[in-house]
Amino acid sequence: MRIHTATITRLRDALLQSGRRPSMVMSPAYETLARSGLLSPEETAAIERIDPLAETMYLMMTADGDISDIERDALRGAIRGLADNLIRTGSINVMLETFAAKLKEHGRELRLQEIADALSDNPQEAEAAFSLAAAIALADDSVHESENEFINQLAEWFGISAKRADEVLDALQQDHEVSD
Secondary structure, eight states: OOOOOHHHHHHHHHHHHHHHSOOSOOOHHHHHHHHTTOOOHHHHHHHHHHHHHHHHHHHHHTTTSOOOHHHHHHHHHHHHHHTTTOSOHHHHHHHHHHHHHHHHHHHHHHHHHHHHHHHTTOHHHHHHHHHHHHHHHTTTSOOOHHHHHHHHHHHHHTTOOHHHHHHHHHHHHHHHHHHO
16 A cells, blocks of 8 residues: 555645644643643543544554654644644643553554544544554655554554555545645
């Protein structure tokens, strides 16, 4: 399956730009509030809504065993974009800590199963998670073999046929060509 499309590259660039932008509030106290679940109702709802998408991107970021700052920036940008900038950096950091703990405790297979179950009622969200994961894979300008294997595994877990996965990536490519 071909991950490296112009649209995915453009999406990656937008995510990186947003992810490098600091939050309005930079305070270690904010992470403490996030860990304690003392967030605004709007931020809490945003986190709950995008959690499966964000964890999918996190799993992609860890697929090659090397988490780079640029991948972290892309993931932060994606989370901010998906949540309409309602989630602050402190909360994002806590989300990443939570994803890391879940991965360590349960392993990739169980995490994928739980995410697939969460997305099973909404194929469009599954395809969005798939597309965003592809953008994260490209964040460092290269797609490691393990990342390519993982995108294929995502398609399988999310019930996206190989043909449909290629169509999704091709549609992103065509969308980019039309917008140029």
